[in-house]
Amino acid sequence: MALAAGPVALFGSCSWPAPVAPAAPVSAARPAVPERLADPGVAGFGELFLGLWLRSGTSEQGLAARALKAMAPSVRVPVWGKRPPVVEALAAVRTVRVGDGVWSVTVAAEMPDNTVGEEYGETGAGVRYFAVPVALTDHPQGGGAWTFTAGAPSEVTGPTAGQLPDSSYGARVEAGPLADSVTGFLAAYLGTSGGAERYLAPGVVLSSVSAAGYRAVEVEQIFADRSGSGQVPGADGVAVHVCAEVVARDAAGRRWPLSYALALTARAGRWEIAAVESGLTVPRTTS
Known part of the structure; x- marks a missing residue:
């Protein structure tokens, strides 16, 4: 069974909105938001609670069941018998x-091969979703004291697949200085040809990815948000945004298809990496 309370899109290439390498220091100032509205502990508590609830059905006297009761005494413990999920x-x-101090936290549980129809050998879906009601209360005396509690989970339907916004990367980048800079940077960034520093614009700090142990990187195709030959313009500061489709190969011969959205600027006769961007961010075309 699947669930969710609203569409949580699973995106593909160049898709997660989390800029990695800003071209220059950016102010960390943010609009004032009440602490309770943004408290990340609410989601973590809901996740922890559901994990204890799922494990508590193995034994009413087990550690998980006792922790669950200490957390939410009114919540009933499930009974799994001989076939715990x-x-x-x-x-x-x-x-x-x-509500005031109350949230609904949707938790995805990866539960492969759980039998739902034993007599027919049917199995459930690999991911199921549960909504957990969570309340957070700050004690009047302050001093950092607070109380979490949770209610019984409800299984809910899963998210539907959403549509990516129209891509702004409409121009294929052919061989030339722009493609060379992108290819060289990605090979260095993924740890197959030295450090990436030599490809970065001034002020950009970005360490190479070394933990993956990639042995080879092939850039299959590059698309840009502006048409052109990819030659370096005469004036410094001209910007271009690209999306590169990459296949990285590790020591075991496994092939990892990856996508990178990059911002580049022209300086001193070459293209330099200004930022690793989100593929969902639609960049403005710069001429």
């Missing part, structure tokens, strides 16, 4: 504030 991973995927 297998839970490989949990992740809070959506948090919605439903």
Whole structure:
């Protein structure tokens, strides 16, 4: 069974909105938001609670069941009998504030091969979703004291697949200085040809990815948000945004298809990496 309380899109290439390498220091100032509205502990508590609830059905006197009762005495413990569900991973995927100090936390549970029809040998879906009501209360005396509590989970339907916004990367980048800079940077960034520093614009700090142990990187195609030959313009400061489709190969011969959205600027006769961007961010075309 699947669930979710609203669409949580799973995006593909060049898709996660988390800029990695700003071209220059950016102010960390943010609009004032009440602490409770943004408290990340709410999602973590919901995830922890569901994990204990799923494990508590194995034994009412077990550690998980006792921890669950200490956390939420009114919540009933499930009964699994001889066939407890297998839970490989949990992740809070959506948090919605439903009242003053009260949230609904949707938690995805990776539960492969759980039998749902034993007599027919049917199995459930690999991911199921549960909504957990969570309340957070700050004690009047302050001093950092606070109280979490949770209610019984409800299994809910899963998210539907969303549509990516129209891509702004409409111009294929052919061989030339722009493609060379992108290819050289990605090979260095993924750890196959020395450090990436030599490809970065001034002020950009970005360490290479070394933990993956890639042995080879092939850039299959590059698309840009502006048409042109990819030659370096005469004036410094001209910007271009590209999306590169990459296949990285590790020591075991495994092939990892990856996508990178990059911002580059022209300086001193070459293209330099100004930022690693989100593929969902639609960049403005700069001429």
